[in-house]
Amino acid sequence: MKKTIFTLALSLILGTASFANNDESINQKAVQSFKKEFAQAKEVSWQKAGDLVKATFTLNERVLFAYYNEAGDLMAITRNITTDLLPIALQTSLRKDYAGYWVSDLFEMVTGGQTNYYVTLENADHKIVMKSEDFGNWASYRKERK
């Protein structure tokens, strides 16, 4: 499971996740699990990619994504956010410690009952991906020169 989550996080960060629209072939175990887990979900659509299926939906007026494996287990919930929606300690850390960077991607990911945030920061020379270790600190996840 850890490997699947790592691969999912990395593909979301790199933007390489490709999901094919194919409602008919969506695993019904995943669909049933989803209906049980997110009974109030609206505007649900399904996509498939490799071993995982992805549900895009609206809940409490927020767009969320849920990822299921073939057994119908919920692997992750994610949502794209802006900096002002980060918890205050993470937001403050970005403003203080990475003032020279701009945010090119930011999302929240829930796996195994734990929440992490992934941020992609860029300046003219570098691109840094960081993962929140808790709700107060960022840890470098990937760094590359442009």
Added chain:
Amino acid sequence: MKKFFISAALTIAVITSGFASDGAKVNKKVQSAFQKEFATAFNPTWESVGDGLFHVSFTQNSEVMDAYYNEDAQLVSLARFVSREQLPILVNRTIAERFKSAELLEIRELVNDNETSYLVSAKNDKGTTIARIYTTGGYQVVKKIKNVKG
């Protein structure tokens, strides 16, 4: 155990903040620590909240924030009002489950001992509940106030 009591005292202080201002005299060490941590803070107002704690209310990045310092100038707690959109997914889910038929009065984000949690005040026909929701979605009632009959 002492940490627990300070944490509980801070939670109560956050709930009741804004109700009293005694124009507390704050030592320079505390003021200096505050100015270093919140360099762009606007309009700070100080008060003493007991147990050797000082509360400062201020505006930063258009948000009203509350910080709590001890006598050693350590930042022990930070709080701000947040909207539901600012809540983590698991916290929002707990609110949806626990307060289905209640009206949400206010939500505060609270950072205490490097731990983030959310204080939610919600009202229904029986009364008002103030609950603490942890980032894992865990839920703890802090205070319940019954509606006055008649």
